Amino acid sequence: MQCTRKIEEDLYWIGSEKRNYSLFENILPIHGVSYNSYLLLDEKTVLLDTVDHSVSKQFLENLEYKLDGEKIDYLIVNHMEPDHSSVIEEVILRYPDVKIIGNMQTAKMLKQFFDFDVDSKMQIVKDGEILSTGKHNLKFVFAPMVHWPEVMFTYDETSKILFSADAFGTFGALNGNLFNDDLDFEKTYLNKARRYYANIVGKYGMQVQNALKKLEGTEINKICPLHGPIWRNNLSYILEKYEKWSKYEPEDNSVVIIYSSVYGNTENVANVLANKLSQKEIKNIKVYDASNTDVSILVSESFRCSNIAIISTTYNMEVFPKIAEYIDHIRRMNLQNRTISIIENATWAPGISKSIKDQISQMKNMKILEETLSIKSSIKYEQEEKLNKIVEDIATDLK
Ligand SMILES: Cc1cc2nc3c(=O)[nH]c(=O)nc-3n(C[C@H](O)[C@H](O)[C@H](O)COP(=O)(O)O)c2cc1C
Ligand SMILES: [Fe+2]
Ligand SMILES: [Fe+2]
Structure with missing residues (x-):
């Protein structure tokens, strides 16, 4: 059965999750994780990232349900790590008119991971470029090495939503509660979010700092990461954690x-x-x-x-x-x-x-x-x- 969630009037969470997964990246012990994918139903339909192949059945069902017979116009690839990109080929087979949006690095990695004709499917974007999809203007903010070299954030200038790729994500499956204010983040997720940050992007503090600087002065109403809850209030809480972690400043005097x-x-x-x-x-x-x-x-x-x-x-x-x-x-x-x-x-x-x-x-x-x-x-x-x-x-x- 479809398992989706409305985020805004025209934006939906269509991801999936799993708990029977013991090693993230085959090295980090976890007890579950979510793979978030988002669908924007503007004049053009926009899919933002896909999921891991192991949960593709749920994702594809969610996608079909929310599209309700529509085609996909754009697939924005913010991150090429296979836990978010391994279903791309399946999406193309089902929705052959889709245009893939990514940068030069994204194109290179698509060619490395897949055998389909990437060039004919792709629209390459530059840092800061804006794609209009009708009501929404989507701005691409490159965030290289905020996990991988090709990573970019997508900022929806219309709804002030930041699609932040792996940044601001956390281990831990969702428990139905998709939004940070539906749960006690500090109690349920902070340790997981810190372990996720420290072991996944901890090495790239300077690059995280660069990405945070690029966002300075940008009004953000919601953060939609690729793992874990969506932030829709108290954003300064997680932004301050990232500020600390990326500067290698301790949280506790202990x-x-x-x-x-x-x-x-x-x-x-x-x-x-x-x-x-x-x-x-x-x-x-x-x-x-x-x-x-x-x-x-x-x-x-x-x-x-x-x-x-x-x-x-x-x-x-x-x-x-x-x-x-x-x-x-x-x-x-x-x-x-x-x-x-x-x-x-x-x-x-x-x-x-x-x-x-x-x-x-x-x-x-x-x-x-x-x-x-x-x-x-x-x-x-x-x-x-x-x-x-x-x-x-x-x-x-x-x-
Ligand atoms: C297999 C093994 C190898 C050890 N190698 C050394 C060594 O090379 N040099 C040394 O001073 N002590 C060595 N020790 C002793 C330990 O460093 C330690 O002093 C001892 O295990 C007592 O501490 P513990 O009760 O916390 O294990 C070794 C102990 C074991 C079990
Ligand atoms: Fe990643
Ligand atoms: Fe990820």
């Missing part, structure tokens, strides 16, 4: 403690550290065992917090693999402006603090607190003073 431990002795140090930090009135501390936490959560929490304590066991003369994986991921995601504390555990010989320090030092604007602690198998009472110093230093840094 500490995330990320540790590895084979036999529990290093875990004990992590627990003691958290306990002591809490007694310094530090709120929202989180402690994660890197071995049983997906690295995408560790990355997301590192985007949230101003301070990170890395507590690693030494493993065959190297940093414990899960901690090494975590450090590699925050490096890949270009994380900056954080204060790091380092504690090592080594039983055989000197440990891996230096190696961690060297890796963190190569990242931008990372402050490494001087006081470190080297545990030999288990922490001893005489080391408590050093641990207290680490706690003091973190508390001072947070002020």
